[in-house]
Amino acid sequence: MKFNQNFNLNDLANRLSISSKFNSHSLAEELSWVGNYCVASKSECLEYISEFLKLIDNPRIQREKEENFDAWNKGWGENLSIIEEKGFSDETVRPRYLKEHKFLRFEKDIIVSPNSMLEYQLFNIVRKLIFNEFLYPYDEIHELGCGSGSNLWTFANLFPDKILTGYDWAKPAVQIANKMGLYLNRKIVGKELNFFEPLTNLDFSNSSAVVTVHALEQIGKSHKNLLNAIMKGKPSIVVHYEPIMENYDENNCFDLLAIKYSKKRNYLEGYLKALIDAESNGLLKILHSKRPEIGGVWHESSLIVWKPI
């Protein structure tokens, strides 16, 4: 049989360096639906590399700030329309850029699966492990860059009593968060916020977590403003699941491609160093920093958890 390997919940938790065995029965079942995979053969690797090089050369992956703003408004507008038509579900909040693909980055290698939605399904499990491990103790969760509401939806399902706030510069994203609050009759609200502007409205309670998932990714080297605002807002904990350029290994061909792709897209750069510098200046404490080597298709996220001092 070609697809002869299984994902394992303990292995995923180990990759994230988390202890959580939370709800392991239902998560293990969810993981079993994801199905099997195999490591890509030489010809499949070459196919992946060719596709990636073409993508890196495609001028459409480079966007100016204005174009980026318009693109996110359009993308989340599509999710908003689907939600208005069909209500909230894992499928209606799925960001439409998480598309079908047969390849996924895994363990610094490329794997192939007959499940073309592997990236989204595996990510759903990974984020549940992360959220449960780090967010459980806090009354409020503030997600910066909440997009289609897919993480807010996951928080709402995992934590029935928490107050949720989603922030984004795109109006449809804010509308989705507000609609979710009405739909579930819960304290879930959306707020407009632009990471590039002076952030005066970030003020967190003494039992609050700030979360970002694939959101700081968008701001390249311009993270000083946002980092200062988060530190000043004094949340209890900050959890990032973001692509960290510094964690790639230039001597690995797949990582080198991810670096080239990330630079072309102006993805997050220098953020881990900024956190380490802030830690050595006594401003924060990094509690957790790990590249789990779990997907996506073209690049991958690292888990960083810290708290302001």
Ligand SMILES: C[S@@+](CC[C@H](N)C(=O)[O-])C[C@H]1O[C@@H](n2cnc3c(N)ncnc32)[C@H](O)[C@@H]1O
């Ligand atoms: C890749 S999406 C991730 C969305 C969501 N966190 C998720 O995991 O599905 C990036 C998000 O960051 C938001 N974003 C990008 N630049 C921003 C900025 N300057 N200020 C606020 N939000 C921004 C986009 O609108 C989008 O919602």
